[in-house]
Amino acid sequence: MGVNLKDLIPDDAKIVIENMRVLKGKVIAIDAYNALYQFLAAIRQPDGTPLMDSQGRITSHLSGLFYRTINLVEEGLKTVYVFDGKPPELKARELERRRALKEESARKYEAAVEAGDLEAARRYAMMASKLTDEMVKEAKRLLDALGVPWVQAPAEGEAQAAYLAKKGDAYASASQDYDSLLFGSPRLIRNLTISGRRKLPRREEYVEVKPEMIELNTLLLKLSLTLENLIDVGILVGTDYNPEGFEGIGVKKAYQLVKTYGSIEKIPKALLKSSFEVDVLEIKKYFLQPPVTDSYKIEWREPDEKSVFEILVNEHDFSEDRVRNALERFTKAYKENIKGVQTGLGKWFVKPS
DNA sequence: CTTGGTGA
């Protein structure tokens, strides 16, 4: 899942966001697939069963999206969600790999339920999570009702989110994956949609997770790399377009090779063994010039409370009280943090209450 | 993941 640059990023290239105030008023382009998938995987009962409405339709992703968005807007962030379009042909092997992994996880889930192993059942249920077209459609409907903008990417959402940030239409992209950095996003925020205390997998231990920001320029400076160099390192360790990476090459060796030879093309072929034929230049070109679109409009509207109630309460059996409560908070936050401050002038004319 | 209740 995504390029694993975790061990390449030096600590001094990360800015831990201790207080969300530093993001107040900032437009953040959130990788919708990444966020929804996290909600879908995480919001489950101890035995792995997701939240469902009376018709058996999964609602975990809607619950997560609803409450998380409200919390972010309450903190003053202007969220825009970026949805994936048609995946590039280059991604076919990775998608097949994920499909196979989910199939196997589904089998293991059944076995764990059979054996009465709750913990394993939950773990495999999370891994078997599949975000369907219907779920994505419902998420977009909910965002429309909330008046929260979303952008449809022609292909990779991470590329479109990076494009928004590059153009200045967003301050940063937000995802758990590092790919948007390779797509040139000037700032990446991680841990935005998972915050607070988090249970370590397979341990009775909790860690405090805080959002962190990685600035592309700072990262390149600290590593003495160009963006093309960074893409090369990514390709060497493996991306969604060459998930198997190269034999015996992790981040450390990849970094050294790129530093030594200057670019991936100049590394002696004998050093680059891969189980698949990889067109390195094609992948590199994809990161440098991915399909993106300019046809989007990022505008917030006052939430349409009736529609939100229709979707969450009437159609998906959410608790009326909770939705009313949350919407009250959201409308207040919208008025204080988004409405009237969109032009950057309006807020000075807000009548004191 | 989240909210909301509980008891120290």
Added chain:
DNA sequence: TCACCAAGG
């Protein structure tokens, strides 16, 4: 005020 816990759909 806070940590903890059950439940949410």
